[in-house]
Amino acid sequence: MGLLGSGISEVIATTRLNAAPIGIHARPAGLSAVLFRGSHTAENVAKEGWLVANVVQDPILFVRTAFDDLPASSFVPIPELGWDRLSGADGYVACAAEVARETPEALLVRLSVVGEEVLTSRCLPFNRGRCAVIEATVHATRFLRNRDPWLFRLITHHAQVVRRCGGPDELEALRLLEQHLEGGSIPESE
Template sequence: MILESIVTTVSPEGRVNIAPMGPIVRPPSGDAAFPTFCLRPYEGSRTCGNLLDNGKAVIHVTDDVLLLARAAIGTIDPTGLVCQAEGASREHVRLVDCHRWFAIEVTHAGGTPPRHELVATCIAEGTVRPFFGFNRAKHAVIEAAILATRIGMIDSTQIKDELQRLAVPVQKTAGPDELAAFELVQKYIEQRMISPAEYLA
């Protein structure tokens, strides 16, 4: 199963990075109490660099799609958003507001750059508040945020068409946060839309 989540990592200089990621979740086996995770960060990203440096991260389950959208299109000031993860190291910094978090440590590094495959075990976890769930608008914002990270990789017409399709459930089922998140991603895509040929030129 791939989990749409927000991941926090810490640089050697102590800077916290907040980024969306879809790690593969593997159920607990044997005597293990927690699942294991496979993270697949791209070479050159802050998340990848931090993970390769110290092998530590915190994975968050959250329905805050506005935060996820902001994380997908740029860096976020972590001030007031994060705190120390209980029962973990100083490199494990979690979101103050989330549903559940998992502090992890990488145990095996593989994959072929530019995409790494980092297998990690959970060393601590916690529940902050109950998970209320996703509606169609939240799912649409997540898909739109993923599109924003694919600019220059897939055809611009495909991105535009998909964005128009995703606007329908947002218009029908969104609350204020979902509307703000979709508008944020939409403007980002419109401002940066270029064709793959132009991107590679």
């Protein structure tokens, strides 16, 4: 097995000078991603046929890339391929990407690994606060599209876990996330 474990790995996908959190599906049939239309990632993959899955633990980077653009200095080209990866990644998997199926909402993209590299030797225990930032952020990207009040309740729940279990980076990530939600704050309790 390569760097991406089986099931869905939450990574920061880079395409041409663009970064966004994306889930990479690893199944016996191979690697794939579902890219919702309207994102830069979907547009770039359809045009250029590649995507780099950056393995990142930084919760702040997940929130920033979900909502904002990163400066060009955050990217470095992978030697020989020339594809952009994040300079701060713990590791990366460079993939050729082919659109296998299209629906009105999304592109189903099949990924073939072209190269991968581990860049750090860090050993990180689970932190529920860090995991909860990822949960709250994925719900927030959907909430901003459909304003479903149930999603806002889930965000509130995960924000509580971040406040209880997170360290300074998780709390800063939550502060950034709140800035992107209407009203600018997530209630203390559900």
